[in-house]
Amino acid sequence: MAELTIRFTWKVETPLHVGTGMSRAGYVDRVVRSHDGRPYLPGDAVKGAIRGSAERLYHWLVPTAKPEADDEKSSLPRNGVLCRIFAPEALKASTYAEPAASSAAYRFPPSLSLDPAKTDRSASTRIDSETGAAMGHTLRFIERWVRVETFPIAIEASGGDWAREPDFLDLQFLFMAVLCADAVGGKRGIGYGRVEIRGLPAILAGIDRATLAERATVEAVRSHLQRWEPDCKNDEL
Numbered sequence: 001m002a003e004l005t006i007r008f009t010w011k012v013e014t015p016l017h018v019g020t021g022m023s024r025a026g027y028v029d030r031v032v033r034s035h036d037g038r039p040y041l042p043g044d045a046v047k048g049a050i051r052g053s054a055e056r057l058y059h060w061l062v063p064t065a066k067p068e069a070d071d072e073k074s075s076l077p078r079n080g081v082l083c084r085i086f087a088p089e090a091l092k093a094s095t096y097a098e099p100a101a102s103s104a105a106y107r108f109p110p111s112l113s114l115d116p117a118k119t120d121r122s123a124s125t126r127i128d129s130e131t132g133a134a135m136g137h138t139l140r141f142i143e144r145w146v147r148v149e150t151f152p153i154a155i156e157a158s159g160g161d162w163a164r165e166p167d168f169l170d171l172q173f174l175f176m177a178v179l180c181a182d183a184v185g186g187k188r189g190i191g192y193g194r195v196e197i198r199g200l201p202a203i204l205a206g207i208d209r210a211t212l213a214e215r216a217t218v219e220a221v222r223s224h225l226q227r228w229e230p231d232c233k234n235d236e237l
Contacts, residue, residue: 004162004171004205006155006178010111010195015122015144017192018045018185039113039145041184046153047108049184049195051077051086054177058082061222065229080228081170104160104167106174115149144192162205169224171205176212176221 018041058079059065066078077083085106121141155178160167178200185193202209211217 004157004160006157006175006201006204008153008178008200009198010151010153010184011198012145012148012151012184012193012195014191014194015120015146016148016185017142017144017187018042035112037116039117039148039151041111041113041151043108043110045184046111046155047086049193050108050155050174050177050181051082053181054082054085054173057173057177057180058225061218062225062229065225078230079225080230081166081173081225083228084166084170085174102160102166102170104170105158107156107158109154109156111151111153113148113151117145117148119143120146142187144187150198166224166228168206169221172207172212172217173221173225175204175207175209179209179212 016039018039055077058081059067077086080101084102084104121143125140155174157171160171162168162171179197181197182195183193184195187193200209
């Protein structure tokens with residue numbers, strides 16, 4: 001059972017594409033996920049959006065940190081703070097130097113939109129750079145949700161001591177990452193899945209949302225991230 005839950009709502013402002021893992025003939029991308037006619041975000045999509053925000057925030061706060069590995073091992077974050085929040089529980093003990101520094105566990109449950117929505121398709125094709133004409137056999141379609149309204153999001157945490165380090169500072173960093181998350185799902189690079197956050201608690205486990213942008217708070221989180229960088233046993237990660 002979760003001891004602490006961060007609840008908020010994502011209002012989706014642009015078309016949304018979250019794949020099912022199955023394809024249809026003529027589609028280059030997977031068809032969108034749904035449940036009873038409503039858009040569905042699997043937990044991996046929620047976690048991926050927030051982890052992406054956390055990694056951007058981490059590299060902004062610690063610009064000297066190594067970039068993430070560009071291969072399958074990149075699914076494991078290098079930094080100990082990101083490890084505690086986002087790495088699978090089964091891998092923490094074997095991969096990271098001090099996972100026992102905290103017994104906190106974080107979960108990112110799936111979310112079902114509060115509103116029904118419709119799908120449409122967008123088409124794209126490759127253009128010959130010399131002739132300016134569409135190249136043959138390159139027409140592709142992407143299925144997407146349009147006019148999606150809201151998704152209720154909950155991040156569940158258990159096993160932590162939220163009044164002490166490192167859990168308190170881990171939670172501050174996660175709170176910042178949630179505030180900075182701006183897109184979910186696929187095709188984010190072309191503007192899909194843009195979200196605006198609504199309803200995040202003003203105070204959570206002793207963390208005042210208004211203080212997160214203060215210099216002293218930012219510096220404390222920066223130092224916390226630097227302390228746990230890097231924290232991976234495997235130098236290849």
